[in-house]
Amino acid sequence: MRPEGQGSLTAAPASRTVVVAGAGIGGLTAAIALAEQRFHVIVLEKAPQLDQAGAGIQLSPNASSVLLRLGLEKHLADHVVTPDDISIIAARSGRPIVRIPLGASAQTRYGAPYWIIHRADLQAALLRRARENPDIDLQLDAPFEDVSLHASGVTVINREAQQQTSRRAVALVGADGVWSNVRHQHFGGVPASLSGHVAWRGTVDAFKLPRDVSQNRITLWLGAGAHLVAYPVRGGALINIVAIVAGHWDRPGWNEAGDASEIAAEFASRGWSAGARKIVEAADNWRKWALFTVEGAGLAKGPVALLGDAGHAMLPFAAQGAAMAIEDAAVLADCLVRQPDAATEAFRRYAAQRQTRVAQVRRTTWQAGAIYHLPAPVALARNLSMKLLGGRRLLSQRDWIYDWRLA
Numbered sequence: 001m002r003p004e005g006q007g008s009l010t011a012a013p014a015s016r017t018v019v020v021a022g023a024g025i026g027g028l029t030a031a032i033a034l035a036e037q038r039f040h041v042i043v044l045e046k047a048p049q050l051d052q053a054g055a056g057i058q059l060s061p062n063a064s065s066v067l068l069r070l071g072l073e074k075h076l077a078d079h080v081v082t083p084d085d086i087s088i089i090a091a092r093s094g095r096p097i098v099r100i101p102l103g104a105s106a107q108t109r110y111g112a113p114y115w116i117i118h119r120a121d122l123q124a125a126l127l128r129r130a131r132e133n134p135d136i137d138l139q140l141d142a143p144f145e146d147v148s149l150h151a152s153g154v155t156v157i158n159r160e161a162q163q164q165t166s167r168r169a170v171a172l173v174g175a176d177g178v179w180s181n182v183r184h185q186h187f188g189g190v191p192a193s194l195s196g197h198v199a200w201r202g203t204v205d206a207f208k209l210p211r212d213v214s215q216n217r218i219t220l221w222l223g224a225g226a227h228l229v230a231y232p233v234r235g236g237a238l239i240n241i242v243a244i245v246a247g248h249w250d251r252p253g254w255n256e257a258g259d260a261s262e263i264a265a266e267f268a269s270r271g272w273s274a275g276a277r278k279i280v281e282a283a284d285n286w287r288k289w290a291l292f293t294v295e296g297a298g299l300a301k302g303p304v305a306l307l308g309d310a311g312h313a314m315l316p317f318a319a320q321g322a323a324m325a326i327e328d329a330a331v332l333a334d335c336l337v338r339q340p341d342a343a344t345e346a347f348r349r350y351a352a353q354r355q356t357r358v359a360q361v362r363r364t365t366w367q368a369g370a371i372y373h374l375p376a377p378v379a380l381a382r383n384l385s386m387k388l389l390g391g392r393r394l395l396s397q398r399d400w401i402y403d404w405r406l407a
């Protein structure tokens, strides 16, 4: 990768150059996958430096398999945790409902690991991998502004050092997140919709929590209208906590400070068990994140494609948003390398391959939310049926998601 801000942008032929807007998880994965296929990739990132924001992220085997294939094993090895299981608990009684096996069971079943990682560690690993490839040219503080189409591709306009810059390329990939300007400019301005849920995210030093929570596991408490997730990141030193509650707070962004007493009071008023409330009270660095979704934008229009949250932001209840961005990146690079001189047709095939899968996964996120948040007494029936099904059969319900591999 060329030193940031010093790219020689006209050196590579436009016919082999792809511009990616956004250096998040999706944009960096796309850049690595495209550069592996010998495209020259210019990544335009709005932020002056790559963000350390966000907390933990689960990477299911459909996503980890792509990252392994792109050569990220050594970049990720020191940062991932492989949880043994997901322990599901009834929030009010504090009683365990079921354990879904992960660890070696997931590895054997899907041929790839189920990992958890701090988001900043994942982004840093992707960046390190990108830096190994001289065909990736990352421009920070370089927001995408506009695109125009012409017979041989696109002209992309962005801002750099307070000036407008334009570059010709064979295609543009909008990986610029839920508030995507590429979607705004080129896909009819389909807006992000407020979901009515707010995610509160915090971390706690592992030694401050009881061992059954700080162990190598994902713990999920289910309550009426809310759920809570805790899992280790940073090699187990920190426990990542996400609390999802109903709400219409709607500030865009990833990193708004949240008031610890507000979220503690919210959970106290719900009558949750002392164990779950202690977890919420232990975190002191809360961040609030209004959950928005994006639907109906389409994923391709001429030689311009959308990828990840820019095209299909979804609720995080199946832990699949980043996984879908990673799958998108692999499919997009594969389609483009098969038709490098026909980006419009390549992106049409990319959209056709992705649309149904993304819609199915999106439906699963809504279903998961509805099931997680059931009120009593239906929640008792849910708990009983989860118990009767057992962890292995619950895991097998996700086979169609985790089994995905690039065709």
Ligand SMILES: Cc1cc2nc3c(=O)[nH]c(=O)nc-3n(C[C@H](O)[C@H](O)[C@H](O)COP(=O)(O)OP(=O)(O)OC[C@H]3O[C@@H](n4cnc5c(N)ncnc54)[C@H](O)[C@@H]3O)c2cc1C
Pocket (backbone or CB within 6 Å): 021, 022, 023, 024, 025, 026, 027, 044, 045, 046, 047, 056, 057, 058, 059, 142, 143, 144, 145, 175, 176, 177, 178, 179, 180, 181, 182, 199, 201, 242, 289, 291, 307, 308, 309, 310, 314, 316, 319, 320, 321, 322, 323, 324, 325
């Ligand atoms: C609480 C919560 C928990 C989650 N947990 C999981 C999980 O466990 N597993 C999972 O798979 N997913 C999870 N997700 C979803 C996941 O975080 C997102 O789907 C994923 O980060 C999307 O990646 P992206 O690259 O598409 O977008 P982003 O990560 O948003 O990256 C977009 C990038 O584009 C840049 N940008 C914006 N505008 C411009 C512009 N005009 N020009 C240039 N650059 C621009 C931004 O600065 C940013 O760097 C979770 C989400 C939430 C809210």
